[in-house]
Amino acid sequence: MKQFTCFNNSRLIGFSLVVFLFFNMLLHAQDKVKIACIGNSITQGSHLANPAEDCYPSQLRNLLVKTYGDTCVVNNYGLSGRNMLKNAPKPIWKEPKFSEALKWAPDICFILLGTNDSPPDLWSKIGHEFLGDYLSMIDTLKSKNPNMKFIIGSPPPIWKGHRYGGDTWGKKHNDSIMVNSIIPKIETVSKKRDAILIDFHTPFIDHIELFPDYLHPNPEGANKMAKLIFEVLEKKNMVQEVQKLEAAQD
Numbered sequence: 001m002k003q004f005t006c007f008n009n010s011r012l013i014g015f016s017l018v019v020f021l022f023f024n025m026l027l028h029a030q031d032k033v034k035i036a037c038i039g040n041s042i043t044q045g046s047h048l049a050n051p052a053e054d055c056y057p058s059q060l061r062n063l064l065v066k067t068y069g070d071t072c073v074v075n076n077y078g079l080s081g082r083n084m085l086k087n088a089p090k091p092i093w094k095e096p097k098f099s100e101a102l103k104w105a106p107d108i109c110f111i112l113l114g115t116n117d118s119p120p121d122l123w124s125k126i127g128h129e130f131l132g133d134y135l136s137m138i139d140t141l142k143s144k145n146p147n148m149k150f151i152i153g154s155p156p157p158i159w160k161g162h163r164y165g166g167d168t169w170g171k172k173h174n175d176s177i178m179v180n181s182i183i184p185k186i187e188t189v190s191k192k193r194d195a196i197l198i199d200f201h202t203p204f205i206d207h208i209e210l211f212p213d214y215l216h217p218n219p220e221g222a223n224k225m226a227k228l229i230f231e232v233l234e235k236k237n238m239v240q241e242v243q244k245l246e247a248a249q250d
Contacts, residue, residue: 045058
């Protein structure tokens with residue numbers, strides 16, 4: 001009888017240990033700092049030989065691993081050719097990837113959009129909607145996680161001679177519109193929504209060699225972009241702040 005009771009107790013202890021380890025693992029997974037990168041082909045890693053590893057979100061992940069181990073998760077929600085403008089031909093708003101980002105409700109969200117909104121023909125028609133759409137995107141994302149922190153980027157330069165947007169000047173991505181119209185609106189978004197702004201335009205203006213097709217970065221260019229984001233995360237202690245918040249909620 002004693003042997004039978006001892007056997008049952010052993011099974012109970014073993015079962016309890018399995019349950020404890022399972023919930024501990026689940027809790028650990030929930031405590032990871034979630035970082036989302038939302039953007040277009042520059043974010044997706046288009047025209048890179050190995051986009052899964054060389055795009056800037058993946059290189060950012062590698063930098064975070066060196067400092068924080070496996071406590072951070074970086075998800076790439078970039079999609080080639082997509083617009084910030086809701087009424088543009090390819091708004092990222094309508095894509096499953098954007099819905100996935102919403103559902104994931106990241107702790108930190110990085111947004112890099114605007115390049116595909118720069119063609120003169122498009123901008124002249126609906127460019128006035130850009131500011132409102134950008135503010136709306138931040139508000140929409142934040143509705144899924146009120147504690148979400150935002151970093152937004154002014155896009156890299158667009159050099160003459162690129163092949164994107166169309167076969168006429170009016171349809172091609174345009175750096176003049178980027179500098180004089182789009183970037184100022186992104187700066188306004190930063191102020192209105194207390195989002196950290198990273199300038200990807202000025203640091204690269206004299207480094208066309210990092211953008212072989214005059215628009216998309218090569219692996220070295222993507223690495224420099226990742227480092228700029230990582231430096232902001234470190235300077236603002238953003239990962240640590242999220243970890244503190246999660247610890248307090250636990």
